[in-house]
Amino acid sequence: MRLRWGLIDVLVVLYALIPVLWIVSLSFKDPSTITDGALLPTKWTWSNYAGIFRNDDFTRGLVNSIGIGLIATFIAMLFGTMAAYAIARLTFPGKRALIGFSLLIAMFPQISLVTPLFQIERALGLFDTWPGLILPYVTFALPLTIYTLSAFFKEIPTELERAAKMDGATPFQAFWKVIVPLAVPGMVTTAILAFIFCWNDFLFAISLTSSSAARTAPATISFFTGGSQFEDPTGSIAAAAVVITIPIVVFVLLFQRRIVAGLTSGAVKG
Amino acid sequence: MAEIVLDGVSKRFPDGTTAVHDVNLTIADREFVILVGPSGCGKSTTLNMIAGLEEISAGELRIDGVRVNERAPRDRDIAMVFQSYALYPHMTVRENMAFPLTLAKTPKPEIAAKVQHAAELLDLTALLDRRPANLSGGQRQRVAMGRALVRDPKAFLMDEPLSNLDAKLRVQMRTSISRLQKRLGTTTVYVTHDQTEAMTLGDRIVIMESGLVQQVGAPQDIYDHPANRFVAGFIGSPAMNFLPAEVHDDGLHTVIGTIPVRRAGLPREVVAGIRPELFQDTRIRHGASFTGTVDIIESMGAEKLAYFTFEPGTSFTQETQVVARLDAKSPISEGDPTTLWYDPAAVHLFHPETGVNLTR
Numbered sequence: 001m002r003l004r005w006g007l008i009d010v011l012v013v014l015y016a017l018i019p020v021l022w023i024v025s026l027s028f029k030d031p032s033t034i035t036d037g038a039l040l041p042t043k044w045t046w047s048n049y050a051g052i053f054r055n056d057d058f059t060r061g062l063v064n065s066i067g068i069g070l071i072a073t074f075i076a077m078l079f080g081t082m083a084a085y086a087i088a089r090l091t092f093p094g095k096r097a098l099i100g101f102s103l104l105i106a107m108f109p110q111i112s113l114v115t116p117l118f119q120i121e122r123a124l125g126l127f128d129t130w131p132g133l134i135l136p137y138v139t140f141a142l143p144l145t146i147y148t149l150s151a152f153f154k155e156i157p158t159e160l161e162r163a164a165k166m167d168g169a170t171p172f173q174a175f176w177k178v179i180v181p182l183a184v185p186g187m188v189t190t191a192i193l194a195f196i197f198c199w200n201d202f203l204f205a206i207s208l209t210s211s212s213a214a215r216t217a218p219a220t221i222s223f224f225t226g227g228s229q230f231e232d233p234t235g236s237i238a239a240a241a242v243v244i245t246i247p248i249v250v251f252v253l254l255f256q257r258r259i260v261a262g263l264t265s266g267a268v269k270g
Numbered sequence: 271m272a273e274i275v276l277d278g279v280s281k282r283f284p285d286g287t288t289a290v291h292d293v294n295l296t297i298a299d300r301e302f303v304i305l306v307g308p309s310g311c312g313k314s315t316t317l318n319m320i321a322g323l324e325e326i327s328a329g330e331l332r333i334d335g336v337r338v339n340e341r342a343p344r345d346r347d348i349a350m351v352f353q354s355y356a357l358y359p360h361m362t363v364r365e366n367m368a369f370p371l372t373l374a375k376t377p378k379p380e381i382a383a384k385v386q387h388a389a390e391l392l393d394l395t396a397l398l399d400r401r402p403a404n405l406s407g408g409q410r411q412r413v414a415m416g417r418a419l420v421r422d423p424k425a426f427l428m429d430e431p432l433s434n435l436d437a438k439l440r441v442q443m444r445t446s447i448s449r450l451q452k453r454l455g456t457t458t459v460y461v462t463h464d465q466t467e468a469m470t471l472g473d474r475i476v477i478m479e480s481g482l483v484q485q486v487g488a489p490q491d492i493y494d495h496p497a498n499r500f501v502a503g504f505i506g507s508p509a510m511n512f513l514p515a516e517v518h519d520d521g522l523h524t525v526i527g528t529i530p531v532r533r534a535g536l537p538r539e540v541v542a543g544i545r546p547e548l549f550q551d552t553r554i555r556h557g558a559s560f561t562g563t564v565d566i567i568e569s570m571g572a573e574k575l576a577y578f579t580f581e582p583g584t585s586f587t588q589e590t591q592v593v594a595r596l597d598a599k600s601p602i603s604e605g606d607p608t609t610l611w612y613d614p615a616a617v618h619l620f621h622p623e624t625g626v627n628l629t630r
Contacts, residue, residue: 157354157356159352159353159354159356160356160358162323162350162352162356163350163352163356163357163358163417164358164369165322165323165342165343165344166321166323166343166344166348166349166350166427167344167349167369167370167373167417168343168344168370168373168374168421169344169373170342170344173373177369178358181360182358182359182360
């Protein structure tokens, strides 16, 4: 019985990891052996990695990715925290509409927005700029932050705010000094989820940029070219893919438990 | 120190329910007043209105003669102890207790001195650097008290502060709260559903039910002269025996026989209320008596509770149970026919519909 489960585990893990391993393997292969089909590179090389970091477009793309991702996450967190707190604690007219709309946005097919956004951003001069990407990222990260954070806020007992009020706190002090410190684990989780969303995006990044001014790393990779017309940039693409995956893997490993708690919080108790 | 006046205070919720109806109450400076009643009687809502956590729908709340209806909790200078203690989990005991002072922008040396003083008073000095998660229930309760008294407020409000403690600790804390209140002399309003706490702690008790104040008075006075059947049944343990009675020339006809009382001014039917402790066993024979078969005896060590069941008869259609609280040395035993004596003058008579005490 145990053996059978072990076997199934191994199968599932292999199924999930083989493409990743393949990419990692490709990224270490010398261009001459890239098509040999072997999982383990026969000729190891760092040249793919060295190559992409010599490529200004890629480093610029990484800077764009980090900058745009951090700013969009910060803005989404700022507004998401306040909105989530209001949803968790207050009754106000339009609360249901707010929840409904944010769910709607989360479900909205992003592809259908690409063309209108392209036209709007060109008209407004936002095309191929950081704000041009930050804006749609905030829009789509907000529902995520609002949902996860309000689940966290709901788990904080209301008596704590009442106690803070009795102790002489203004509503903002009660929020800032009592609720926020208690919600920090939830906020960290939410921020990571929001950042991963921005980091992973390809659709907006490819459609709303035209140069390295705002093009993020995933989009930059798609513009890689080989050394000559007859050379495939496979090795470089693989190396770049590994590079942009690493931060996510590190984040997820560091905050694994919290992320799982964040994704499921409110599911059982709340 | 403050006098708190509730002048026709009511609370109606948006859904139309009235939680508190026209409460008139003057809580004197330094007084310890208990709001007691079953759950949902409006006692906590009343407390929250005094605190400012709940808006007052009608009437006026005055603290030291000043109307405070519209004031936020922080502008009322009142401290509150919550049932769940509501300690801030991310702060140490010291920070928890200092929190109200920090918010009030008290100078740091003064905060340290006040926290130290409160900690000594509550025996918390060894725990100041711990977090609430590492404290026992009783310790948490003391920290909650400390946070309330550290800033020397005009009044304390306590919302069932002992109900999360185990029975033994509850009794201990009860006496220490009582001692603390006498020592500090701070006006205190205390909410509980436990009639023992109400009887032992308060200078005065306010008994509430369905949003209405049923009676206000000193504990002994309420015990001796309950205003109505609800109060009579709520205060006292075990609860008062209630017997439906028909008024005749020779007295009241009940399941336990005729109770010799004067019928002047009584309606045709009444409810007779006899406290379990009014009954005496056969060794003391005076007043009226009844004979029944003891169903069950509960021996409490210092006393015995004897339960009698009277089957429905010709004039009384309900099975009626009577409890007597007797001396531990009483020779009665289960299954034996036993005669108990009582003073008919001490029997309370209640109106069968309104429940008003007719003997008061």
